[in-house]
Amino acid sequence: MAEIQMALDSLDFDATMALAEQVAPYVDILEIGTPCIKYNGLKLVKALKAAHPDKKILVDLKTMDAGEYEATPFFEAGGDITTVLGASDMATMKGVIKAANANNAEAQIDLIGVEDKAAVAKEAAANGAHIIGVHTGLDAQAAGQTPFEDLKTIAGLGLNVKVSVAGGINKDTIQSTVRAGADIVVVGAAIYGAPSPAESAKELRALVDAA
Numbered sequence: 140m141a142e143i144q145m146a147l148d149s150l151d152f153d154a155t156m157a158l159a160e161q162v163a164p165y166v167d168i169l170e171i172g173t174p175c176i177k178y179n180g181l182k183l184v185k186a187l188k189a190a191h192p193d194k195k196i197l198v199d200l201k202t203m204d205a206g207e208y209e210a211t212p213f214f215e216a217g218g219d220i221t222t223v224l225g226a227s228d229m230a231t232m233k234g235v236i237k238a239a240n241a242n243n244a245e246a247q248i249d250l251i252g253v254e255d256k257a258a259v260a261k262e263a264a265a266n267g268a269h270i271i272g273v274h275t276g277l278d279a280q281a282a283g284q285t286p287f288e289d290l291k292t293i294a295g296l297g298l299n300v301k302v303s304v305a306g307g308i309n310k311d312t313i314q315s316t317v318r319a320g321a322d323i324v325v326v327g328a329a330i331y332g333a334p335s336p337a338e339s340a341k342e343l344r345a346l347v348d349a350a
């Protein structure tokens with residue numbers, strides 16, 4: 140069964156906690172988005188984990204250097220997954236993988252901006268990465284890009300890792316995304332931009348469970 144990850148992309152601490160409370164019954168993973176974690180830091184990781192001990196917390200650090208050093212405090216604060224850029228050095232990715240393993244957690248390699256995504260995914264998987272993230276970022280989405288062709292490529296490799304997909308997924312695309320091989324579907328704007336985020340999350344949960 141595919142997991143749903145809700146991307147919390149507000150900068151506001153209290154609004155983030157309130158949104159998490161609304162959507163938590165329908166999602167598996169609460170993601171602290173990159174702008175949000177830069178703005179709020181470790182305090183938010185601790186607060187979200189305390190409020191939702193039954194949910195996985197993904198901290199979207201998008202680490203680029205000093206992998207083990209940067210990721211370790213976020214795992215120690217309650218993060219279950221942190222992200223490291225596939226565009227970084229393999230030594231950086233290995234550092235985050237090491238920190239994750241030391242904390243019974245997971246490292247996600249984010250392929251955003253990577254040219255040869257298949258090559259990086261294969262090497263990261265061979266070095267113990269837990270999750271490969273196919274990701275069309277917000278700026279690339281604004282330029283009309285989607286993650287679906289990249290998902291086909293990465294899922295088609297048959298690597299022994301989970302595949303996560305992010306980039307504008309909504310109620311019209313979530314089932315085909317799951318059927319194309321996503322183990323984790325990430326949803327941000329389609330939930331937080333809806334008139335009722337809870338209703339939107341509930342609808343997406345039903346679609347994923349029926350896919």
Ligand SMILES: O=C([C@H](O)CO)[C@H](O)[C@H](O)COP(=O)(O)O
Binds near residue numbers: 148305306308326328
């Ligand atoms: O990861 C994200 C982005 O890089 C900012 O951190 C988004 O959370 C991710 O793209 C999911 O959001 P939507 O694309 O709005 O579904």
